[in-house]
Amino acid sequence: MSHQPAVATKMSGEMDKPLIGRHLDSDGSLAEAPSGAPKVGILGSGDFARSLATRLVGSGFNVVVGSRNPKRSAGLFPSAAQVTFQVDAVSSPEVIFVAVFREHYSSLCRLSEQLAGKILVDVSNPTEQEHLRHRESNAEYLASLFPTCTVVKAFNVISAWTLQAGPRDGNRQVPICGDQPEAKRAVSEMVHAMGFMPVDMGSLASSREVEAIPLRLLPGWKVPTLLALGLFVCFYAYNFIRDVLQPYVQERKNKFYKLPVSVVNTTLPCVAYVLLSLVYLPGVLAAALQLRRGTKYRRFPDWLDHWLQHRKQIGLLSFFCAALHALYSFCLPLRRSHRYDLVNLAVKQVLANKSHLWVEEEVWRMEIYLSVGVLALGTLSLLAVTSLPSIANSLNWREFSFVQVK
């Protein structure tokens, strides 16, 4: 079998985009990494390996990819990355990313000799069932297969899409764990160079915890959702007393029919406004605190820090309540009670012998609701189309890949 390296050809589409300040060749592909740049190996040629290679090349690393079939995979990688057979790819780099699923780790054992003494970065994520089935984390399993290597867990919380699109504020942190401080430092420096923020999570024994992070769906939503629900209950109770109970007690008027639609609709904007103010308030408090302390280099108290971190979720819930309010208001005239009101109005009009009826307030209300409803629907569909991957990311669907496949 020939072990000739097959050098990657130019990739198309999204993968051509420069990442961190790297210049492009005239043909639009990523330029060669400067000679003398640190060499990094990647085992595997799947979605994650491709995005990782693109970002590493863009961050100035010399990348060599090890594939079982380099000829087939070469065209999918940036031209600056070298795609070759696994055994050739692992011989010179000191740090090797294992972008392969856990069930295939054992197939790499034949490389044990070449891998001896190297740093292996485990990027894998178990599924929920795998996480429950195996007591030992993927990283610990890899370490047991390669006792002569140093295993570091990193990058599992970063999706292939985030690697391609570049880090954003919400997903910049990369938890790292490993037993050797030197190896952890080397990987942390790479994480930094790629534009992410390393977070030390301790020894390799913590890797099970790190591997569980992407399994948590909707992280950071519990408190804001409970807050929104609490506000809803309070405002609903207030509106019920004001609009239904009080007329019943004072005037014996039965307005209980208002409970499912009208009272809910009056409650929604109250919740939306309070939530919106809770998005802006912590920023003001943080600024005031910094002014009082005279420095911005001191940690905020925990409660304020948590509050600041939940602003995105609170804001989205506020938008959700406002959109629901627009929808409910749009549906108000569909109610039978509204038709009775109209008939009553018409009867009154006949009795009063008036020829023309035009309730200005009603007319304006409907025009505005319709306009807001259409605008909200348009904005929502635009948002859904343009930011589906980032929404998926914020919901923590980490494995959501948007990788250009040739």
Ligand SMILES: NC(=O)C1=CN([C@@H]2O[C@H](COP(=O)(O)OP(=O)(O)OC[C@H]3O[C@@H](n4cnc5c(N)ncnc54)[C@H](OP(=O)(O)O)[C@@H]3O)[C@@H](O)[C@H]2O)C=CC1
């Ligand atoms: N996709 C994502 O967004 C993320 C993925 N990860 C992790 O990265 C790892 C790779 O994921 P991903 O790239 O999406 O998966 P893919 O299925 O796209 O790629 C897996 C790669 O493994 C290689 N491989 C090596 N040995 C074997 C073998 N014996 N059988 C089958 N394949 C083998 C193959 O490359 P070749 O054929 O060239 O040898 C293949 O391309 C996983 O552990 C995953 O949990 C982590 C975070 C996010």
Ligand SMILES: [Fe+3]
């Ligand atoms: Fe309104």
